[in-house]
Ligand SMILES: CCCCC/C=C/C(=O)SCCNC(=O)CCNC(=O)[C@H](O)C(C)(C)COP(=O)(O)OP(=O)(O)OC[C@H]1O[C@@H](n2cnc3c(N)ncnc32)[C@H](O)[C@@H]1OP(=O)(O)O
């Protein structure tokens with residue numbers, strides 16, 4: 001299933017591929033023979049990531065803030081010039097800040113929705129029109145979050161990710177006529193660079209609330225994402241697959257007062 005030539009000659013873009021889950025996804029796709037372009041906002045971070053990924057296959061990077069349509073268009077130009085096609089888009093870039101709902105200002109709400117929902121659409125709209133629709137093929141995986149029971153403690157991202165979850169279903173139907181599959185992966189709490197930004201007080205004891213009694217790894221999210229892009233998943237579209245050690249069914253995301 002994960003053989004080294006399964007994705008040979010396939011071209012992938014992984015947003016937020018310079019760190020954490022995105023980096024692990026890029027590495028897994030390279031290990032399966034794909035050519036991968038990682039993107040993000042910080043050039044130095046991308047350069048270092050691309051250097052450390054280079055032993056695993058053909059990798060490049062492109063600075064692109066997904067919130068800026070013209071930067072997304074420039075990323076599409078870069079891919080068109082370099083590879084002439086695109087097969088996979090992994091919308092992984094995103095983030096938010098923890099806060100009780102009543103303290104999320106309209107500006108803060110807008111910032112998080114803009115990053116996670118609008119940014120994902122900017123990428124999806126552009127890459128579909130530039131590549132997937134004309135090619136009549138393509139596969140998209142959206143990395144969202146565990147929104148199964150809402151997202152207490154991060155209402156803004158819950159709302160944004162629910163938007164992407166619904167977008168996933170709609171596009172799977174609308175774009176089936178172009179041979180495009182669209183799926184989502186919903187990670188629970190994953191031991192990644194991103195998690196380092198959350199205060200210890202929130203994370204302390206959290207593993208005990210998860211049925212599998214541990215946090216997930218970035219590699220585990222990468223395996224699932226890669227699987228969804230392979231021909232083995234050719235009949236899967238419009239799905240959101242949770243990878244959370246069972247947390248959506250039992251256990252708290254946050255300790256609320
Ligand atoms: C148990 C834990 C479970 C965790 C599960 C999930 C984990 C992950 O998702 S890991 C990924 C982690 N990485 C991140 O989340 C970092 C990403 N964050 C950002 O990129 C940015 O902070 C942003 C996109 C969320 C906002 O950036 P930007 O658009 O540049 O907006 P500003 O910085 O200008 O802020 C606008 C506005 O937003 C409010 N705000 C921003 N940060 C905070 C904060 N830390 N706390 C409270 N409020 C915040 C605030 O209202 C800002 O306006 P001003 O007050 O006028 O600055």
Ligand SMILES: NC(=O)C1=CN([C@@H]2O[C@H](COP(=O)(O)OP(=O)(O)OC[C@H]3O[C@@H](n4cnc5c(N)ncnc54)[C@H](OP(=O)(O)O)[C@@H]3O)[C@@H](O)[C@H]2O)C=CC1
Pocket residue numbers: 015016017018019020021022039040041042043045064065066067092093094095096115119143144145146186187188189190191192193194195
């Ligand atoms: N770790 C976890 O427990 C969970 C993570 N997630 C989600 O998974 C994804 C990956 O997170 P993780 O790897 O943990 O955290 P990281 O903070 O390591 O990764 C987030 C990546 O997104 C990029 N990014 C953020 N905003 C933008 C933007 N506007 N334009 C371009 N790139 C952007 C960052 O790159 P740069 O700094 O270069 O801009 C960074 O590489 C995120 O969407 C996160 O919210 C969901 C649930 C749980």
